[in-house]
Amino acid sequence: MNIGQAAAGSGLSAKMVRHYESIRLIPRAGRTEAGYRVYSAKDVNTLRFIRRARELGLSIERIKRLVGLWQDRERPSAEVKRVATEHVAELDAKILELVAMRDALQELAKACHGDPRPDCPILRDLESGARAAIPGGSVTEHVSHPRRSTAVGAAPRHTA
Amino acid sequence: MNIGQAAAGSGLSAKMVRHYESIRLIPRAGRTEAGYRVYSAKDVNTLRFIRRARELGLSIERIKRLVGLWQDRERPSAEVKRVATEHVAELDAKILELVAMRDALQELAKACHGDPRPDCPILRDLESGARAAIPGGSVTEHVSHPRRSTAVGAAPRHTA
DNA sequence: GCTTGACCTTGCCATTATGGGAAGCCCCAC
């Protein structure tokens, strides 16, 4: 099958399938005489694997490792688990960061009248507030109301 | 003062101060005859405001709005509050996404022996698992399109 | 005066994962 079918069958975009080939996450697909990429059902399985891994937020680098382990019948499950727990640790760190931001901003917003007058604790905080540590608490418990919005405006990088 | 002093005084890098100028988050700084940027204490205050806003994860676009409101003595606090609550909503959405990922992966990891044998529920899930409800957790079903961020491996995009 | 070193300038590249679009070839149905 061509890339369109493979993409549809895996849930990825054709664009991303090409991209994954270019960064060598997947091997170079075979070509027809006209240069069209050719995929097998097995290839689609690999692409689905990748899509699911991306849904769990795994980075391309980790997915590379996982695909390698997946295809190795002798793999120690310990290695797979390690990749997973590494990612869980990063997710936890990120979650803590975002929760701290949200809680701080939510407090400020709560204290803001939100009326036609100019006085505003949010601006006062930004103007000269010292960002302080937020008292501990389980992250999960704070997560309440949903919302299917879009991007969060990314935070300062210091992480890696 | 020069950019180095302004950067140090605001907690930003000189690089970012130049960047913020280039994207017009701040006005073009005055120059010496040699072309060096010149900053006043007031400029540094603005830079500090920006740094704190970034610490709260606000995007440059929202910070632009906030800086504008901050400098407008007639601003309605309701507008400031709106910017803040918009961001809180996005943070909440992002947090939910990450928590869903973390919980799912954590469950899988917990079920993985992590020994020298190849059998592994994590790979089995990726191989053909539908992302489903996590026991004990409220976050479930389709983990839709996340986004990128700091340390975490980022997820699919759709948003912007 | 001249050297040295710290600081400044602009500009380009990299990151992460993904989308968009252009220019141009290919294939099949009608």
Add this chain to the structure above:
DNA sequence: GTGGGGCTTCCCATAATGGCAAGGTCAAGC
């Protein structure tokens, strides 16, 4: 034989930041 849809490659853009490079500037010390 033609039109439209699928395919190809390549470049650009995103968000925010770091890094490096080549070169100008300034102040201090000799």
